[in-house]
Amino acid sequence: MRPKSLMEKDLLEGSPSKKEEKKKETVMPRPTPAFIGASWLALLTGMVAYCIGLWNADMELNEKGYYFTILLFGLFSVISVQKSVRDKQEGLKVTDMYYGISWFTTIAAMLLLVIGLWNASLWPSEKGFYAMSFILSIFAAVAVQKNTRDLQLFEKEDV
Numbered sequence: 130m131r132p133k134s135l136m137e138k139d140l141l142e143g144s145p146s147k148k149e150e151k152k153k154e155t156v157m158p159r160p161t162p163a164f165i166g167a168s169w170l171a172l173l174t175g176m177v178a179y180c181i182g183l184w185n186a187d188m189e190l191n192e193k194g195y196y197f198t199i200l201l202f203g204l205f206s207v208i209s210v211q212k213s214v215r216d217k218q219e220g221l222k223v224t225d226m227y228y229g230i231s232w233f234t235t236i237a238a239m240l241l242l243v244i245g246l247w248n249a250s251l252w253p254s255e256k257g258f259y260a261m262s263f264i265l266s267i268f269a270a271v272a273v274q275k276n277t278r279d280l281q282l283f284e285k286e287d288v
Contacts, residue, residue: 132277135138151279153202156280157279157282159279159280159283160275160276160280164272164276165239165276165280168269168272168273168276169269170189170244171265171268171269171272172266172270172272172273173228173247174265174269175262175263175264175266175269176200176204176262176265177260177264177265178258178265179200179262179263180198180200182255182258182259182262183196183197186251186255188251189247193251195243195245196245196259199238199241199245199263200263200266202234202237202238202241203235203238203239203242203263203266204266204267205234206234206235206267206268207267207268207270207271207274208232209231209234209235209237210231210232210271210272211270211271211274211275211278211279212231212274213227213231214228214229215275215278227286235240237266238267242259242263243260243261246259262279273278
């Protein structure tokens with residue numbers, strides 16, 4: 130009797146097809162409470178630190194407003210990017226215009242912060258503080274949005 134190829138063995142034994150294997154590979158695991166907590170903690174730490182820095186900063190109120198608006202704009206933009214990327218990944222319709230605008234606004238928020246800090250009369254350590262707390266906040270916002278989306282998926286499946 131001739132030895133069977135792996136493919137023939139799979140067919141005879143009823144093992145999953147390649148399509149089924151790919152489906153299994155793309156199944157997202159449920160976010161752990163530790164990851165959810167760490168994401169929220171990172172988001173709150175970044176936002177609160179940034180805002181405390183602005184509150185204590187020796188700058189005009191309009192400058193504080195500029196930096197605060199950049200934080201809010203950046204947070205909204207990255208959440209929008211995460212949502213549109215995830216929608217596309219899941220096969221939901223996302224217009225190219227919305228997808229492009231969300232990427233554009235994310236990049237614009239980062240550039241506006243860089244330009245503002247570059248031209249600000251702040252110590253380099255202060256500039257670094259604002260940059261790092263901003264980056265921490267927007268990265269954490271993406272993680273929080275991802276966790277929220279994943280949990281909603283699992284709630285739908287449990288029903």
